[in-house]
Amino acid sequence: xxxxxxxxxxxxxxxxxxxxxxxxxxxxxxxxxxxxxxxxxxxxxxxxxxxxxxxxxxxxxxxxxxxxxxxxxxxxxxxxxxxxxxxxxxxxxxxxxxxxxxxxxxxxxxxxxxxxxxxxxxxxxxxxxxxxxxxxxxxxxxxxxxxxxxxxxxxxxxxxxxxxxxxxxxxxxxxxxxxxxxxxxxxxxxxxxxxxxxxxxxxxxxxxxxxxxxxxxxxxxxxxxxxxxxxxxxxxxxxxxxxxxxxxxxxxxxxxxxxxxxxxxxxxxxxxxxxxxxxxxxxxxxxxxxxxxxxxxxxxxxxxxxxxxxxxxxxxxxxxxxxxxxxxxxxxxxxxxxxxxxxxxxxxxxxxxxxxxxxxxxxxxxxxxxxxxxxxxxxxxxxxxxxxxxxxxxxxxxxxxxxxxxxxxxx
Amino acid sequence: xxxxxxxxxxxxxxxxxxxxxxxxxxxxxxxxxxxxxxxxxxxxxxxxxxxxxxxxxxxxxxxxxxxxxxxxxxxxxxxxxxxxxxxxxxxxxxxxxxxxxxxxxxxxxxxxxxxxxxxxxxxxxxxxxxxxxxxxxxxxxxxxxxxxxxxxxxxxxxxxxxxxxxxxxxxxxxxxxxxxxxxxxxxxxxxxxxxxxxxxxxxxxxxxxxxxxxxxxxxxxxxxxxxxxxxxxxxxxxxxxxxxxxxxxxxxxxxxxxxxxxxxxxxxxxxxxxxxxxxxxxxxxxxxxxxxxxxxxxxxxxxxxxxxxxxxxxxxxxxxxxxxxxxxxxxxxxxxxxxxxxxxxxxxxxxxxxxxxxxxxxxxxxxxxxxxxxxxxxxxxxxxxxxxxxxxxxxxxxxxxxxxxxxxxxx
Numbered sequence: 001x002x003x004x005x006x007x008x009x010x011x012x013x014x015x016x017x018x019x020x021x022x023x024x025x026x027x028x029x030x031x032x033x034x035x036x037x038x039x040x041x042x043x044x045x046x047x048x049x050x051x052x053x054x055x056x057x058x059x060x061x062x063x064x065x066x067x068x069x070x071x072x073x074x075x076x077x078x079x080x081x082x083x084x085x086x087x088x089x090x091x092x093x094x095x096x097x098x099x100x101x102x103x104x105x106x107x108x109x110x111x112x113x114x115x116x117x118x119x120x121x122x123x124x125x126x127x128x129x130x131x132x133x134x135x136x137x138x139x140x141x142x143x144x145x146x147x148x149x150x151x152x153x154x155x156x157x158x159x160x161x162x163x164x165x166x167x168x169x170x171x172x173x174x175x176x177x178x179x180x181x182x183x184x185x186x187x188x189x190x191x192x193x194x195x196x197x198x199x200x201x202x203x204x205x206x207x208x209x210x211x212x213x214x215x216x217x218x219x220x221x222x223x224x225x226x227x228x229x230x231x232x233x234x235x236x237x238x239x240x241x242x243x244x245x246x247x248x249x250x251x252x253x254x255x256x257x258x259x260x261x262x263x264x265x266x267x268x269x270x271x272x273x274x275x276x277x278x279x280x281x282x283x284x285x286x287x288x289x290x291x292x293x294x295x296x297x298x299x300x301x302x303x304x305x306x307x308x309x310x311x312x313x314x315x316x317x318x319x320x321x322x323x324x325x326x327x328x329x330x331x332x333x334x335x336x337x338x339x340x341x342x343x344x345x346x347x348x349x350x351x352x353x354x355x356x357x358x359x360x361x362x363x364x365x366x367x368x369x370x371x372x373x374x375x376x377x378x379x380x381x382x383x384x385x386x387x388x389x390x391x392x393x394x395x396x397x398x399x400x401x402x403x404x405x406x407x408x409x410x411x
Numbered sequence: 412x413x414x415x416x417x418x419x420x421x422x423x424x425x426x427x428x429x430x431x432x433x434x435x436x437x438x439x440x441x442x443x444x445x446x447x448x449x450x451x452x453x454x455x456x457x458x459x460x461x462x463x464x465x466x467x468x469x470x471x472x473x474x475x476x477x478x479x480x481x482x483x484x485x486x487x488x489x490x491x492x493x494x495x496x497x498x499x500x501x502x503x504x505x506x507x508x509x510x511x512x513x514x515x516x517x518x519x520x521x522x523x524x525x526x527x528x529x530x531x532x533x534x535x536x537x538x539x540x541x542x543x544x545x546x547x548x549x550x551x552x553x554x555x556x557x558x559x560x561x562x563x564x565x566x567x568x569x570x571x572x573x574x575x576x577x578x579x580x581x582x583x584x585x586x587x588x589x590x591x592x593x594x595x596x597x598x599x600x601x602x603x604x605x606x607x608x609x610x611x612x613x614x615x616x617x618x619x620x621x622x623x624x625x626x627x628x629x630x631x632x633x634x635x636x637x638x639x640x641x642x643x644x645x646x647x648x649x650x651x652x653x654x655x656x657x658x659x660x661x662x663x664x665x666x667x668x669x670x671x672x673x674x675x676x677x678x679x680x681x682x683x684x685x686x687x688x689x690x691x692x693x694x695x696x697x698x699x700x701x702x703x704x705x706x707x708x709x710x711x712x713x714x715x716x717x718x719x720x721x722x723x724x725x726x727x728x729x730x731x732x733x734x735x736x737x738x739x740x741x742x743x744x745x746x747x748x749x750x751x752x753x754x755x756x757x758x759x760x761x762x763x764x765x766x767x768x769x770x771x772x773x774x775x776x777x778x779x780x781x782x783x784x785x786x787x788x789x790x791x792x793x794x795x796x797x798x799x800x801x802x803x804x805x806x807x808x809x810x811x812x813x814x815x816x817x818x819x820x821x822x
Contacts, residue, residue, distance in 0.1 A: 025469040032472060034472065037473050038468075038476075040469065041464060049460050049693065050457070050460075053452060053460055053697065054457055056640075057451070058436040058457075059438045061438070061443060061451055062449045062771060065820075070640055070641075072820075096511070097688030097690075098688055099687045100507070103659070103660055123674050124674070125674070127666070127672050128688060130676070131662055131675075132662055134661060135659035135660060135661035139518070228468060229692035230693075248549065248550035249511060249514055249546060250542045251508070251543055253510075255542060261538050261584075261776045263541050264541070264542075265541070276510050277508030277509055277510030278508055278509070278510075278631070280639075280643060280693075281639070281640035281694070282460065282640065282641075282642075284641075286693055362473065409477050409483075410481075
């Protein structure tokens with residue numbers, strides 16, 4: 001047994017979350033390091049879907065909007081995500097997509113700062129955040145999007161013209177964890193608002209939105225929350241903003257009396273003002289099962305194991321990187337999320353060769369291999385095995401097989 | 412056997428769609444007259460969901476975005492709905508919600524008519540269409556929403572200031588079917604564009620979007636298309652507008668190279684420009700099963716039975732209306748969709764009393780009982796039985812039980 005394997009065995013033995021893996025459906029022979037992109041199904045999701053489809057849709061039919069709580073899933077699931085991100089009940093709803101929720105949050109923030117016109121974001125932001133910010137800026141008179149080179153620049157750029165700062169909590173490429181307390185304070189000191197994108201931190205990093213007085217946050221539910229492919233996203237608005245919430249996607253789910261069928265829009269009270277139209281109940285129900293798994297687990301315990309997993313991976317992979325000219329671009333200190341990113345010219349075929357061996361990570365342009373470590377279903381032994389496979393793919397030149405260079409539609 | 416029952420038996424015997432009912436899961440003892448609000452599950456949806464969840468999500472994991480065609484479901488399902496609404500391939504996508512798609516269509520239309528500022532709609536439009544139109548008007552400088560009393564008014568109001576006319580194909584309350592050819596022509600003659608809301612006509616009324624040169628159309632998939640609770644909606648844009656399509660929800664699914672992760676937005680070609688963010692795959696898959704059912708069935712056959720069902724219902728219910736002071740507000744001629752609406756002061760408790768007997772219709776404010784007739788799973792005998800139950804509820808005064816006046820959250 002190698003030193004790495006021996007250490008892995010000891011770490012697995014001492015892992016308090018070890019038993020959680022049984023709650024997930026994972027195929028045999030696969031080491032899944034892509035939970036930062038799509039989490040695997042909690043086993044309970046299958047029964048939940050069957051209940052929602054066969055019993056509630058098939059037997060309850062239209063009555064299930066009331067009887068099965070369909071109508072309030074946006075709120076009940078929102079509050080459960082709220083617990084994971086430090087939000088009080090009534091501040092979070094699950095609805096629509098991350099992109100659409102960025103749109104709502106930016107519009108709401110601009111409306112709360114009518115004398116200001118700048119939207120600031122990082123140039124390395126998750127792209128869709130920027131695309132949506134462009135859409136907001138282009139369609140809102142006077143609004144302008146400005147991009148900062150990095151987080152330090154971003155903090156420097158905030159001034160009295162800044163309406164809102166849109167920031168990713170974890171950089172989707174490097175895995176760097178940004179300082180929410182500091183950047184929120186910088187924005188607030190200049191009178192600006194913040195929108196935090198929690199796509200790569202919700203469910204994996206302790207977050208204290210209310211304690212830090214964050215204004216808005218958005219995020220997806222299909223990465224570390226394991227809600228299923230394309231599961232609806234969430235949006236948080238601090239309670240102190242609720243009375244002033246205005247956003248142009250004012251659909252009937254955001255109406256004060258949705259079944260009065262009034263011809264004029266009257267905004268609902270509170271966070272429901274950030275809803276819009278009818279939500280996909282079946283997808284929401286898979287998410288419900290996924291949130292059940294997180295019930296009773298402290299994010300702190302998840303975070304501790306996450307740091308241990310990524311730390312162990314970096315420790316083992318560092319010499320391999322030196323040997324093959326690769327470079328870990330994820331911070332070695334605690335300022336990281338739960339992924340490790342490695343820059344390597346041949347990143348694309350190497351990732352494909354690993355996938356062919358059952359080690360599933362992913363590639364991000366231009367030259368990054370990403371490996372995500374989800375503490376609920378991943379053990380240290382798998383980390384050691386993944387590193388051994390990476391070494392073998394590089395040392396053997398297996399990645400040079402032309403079939404590994406064929407680009408797939410979705411990378 | 413009453414005359415109604417005898418006629419029903421004859422009609423059922425001659426019904427060419429009779430066998431389709433077996434494709435649906437419907438509870439015993441229920442006559443379901445609310446498919447105009449939420450269609451029942453096609454039995455195949457259960458297997459489809461299981462395949463998507465257990466096999467594709469659980470075994471394929473992230474690879475299923477490519478291997479299981481998840482990424483292109485918006486387009487493949489869109490084209491299949493396109494067939495049902497007279498759209499060529501590449502003109503329709505399934506995505507987001509009806510409300511959000513109204514938003515996109517109105518913005519796109521306004522962008523195509525930059526010298527014009529008016530949005531026209533009917534005062535009796537499905538409310539969320541108006542709420543969204545308000546949101547568009549409020550957030551877009553110079554844009555203004557004006558409401559018409561009825562369809563004739565609407566046609567009269569269209570002038571050279573009109574950018575876009577938003578019209579419901581079927582009135583959700585009365586069930587009246589609007590003249591798509593005429594109103595589209597009126598709009599085009601004045602240089603305006605049209606957005607048709609097909610929520611209550613897609614899958615049940617023959618529609619010829621391309622033949623009539625319609626500009627935009629939107630609709631939901633959970634009524635007569637039976638896609639499941641909150642299944643994603645669709646949006647159609649005529650191919651001649653594709654090059655000029657601009658809408659502010661410019662998310663990464665609408666990017667020309669979504670996986671290049673560029674920091675700037677570059678619009679995708681064609682109809683994908685109306686996509687935004689990641690879609691709920693599980694809900695989309697139930698819709699796929701529902702569209703499988705419609706494959707190989709001509710909308711004309713569905714329409715013929717739909718008119719026969721609603722006609723038979725009106726024939727039987729007319730004397731009851733006279734007896735109890737109720738009034739059919741659905742047109743008796745062919746200018747109707749597939750529902751019959753009856754105005755009656757006690758509509759709410761009467762509908763509840765019917766539901767308690769297994770006859771599921773619904774109530775719409777202020778005083779309307781709605782009964783939807785879906786030809787794929789409904790027979791004429793059920794129509795006769797429903798009418799008999801309605802007579803009994805009214806004649807016996809059963810609706811006076813106070814429990815039937817308790818308002819539910821979702822009506």
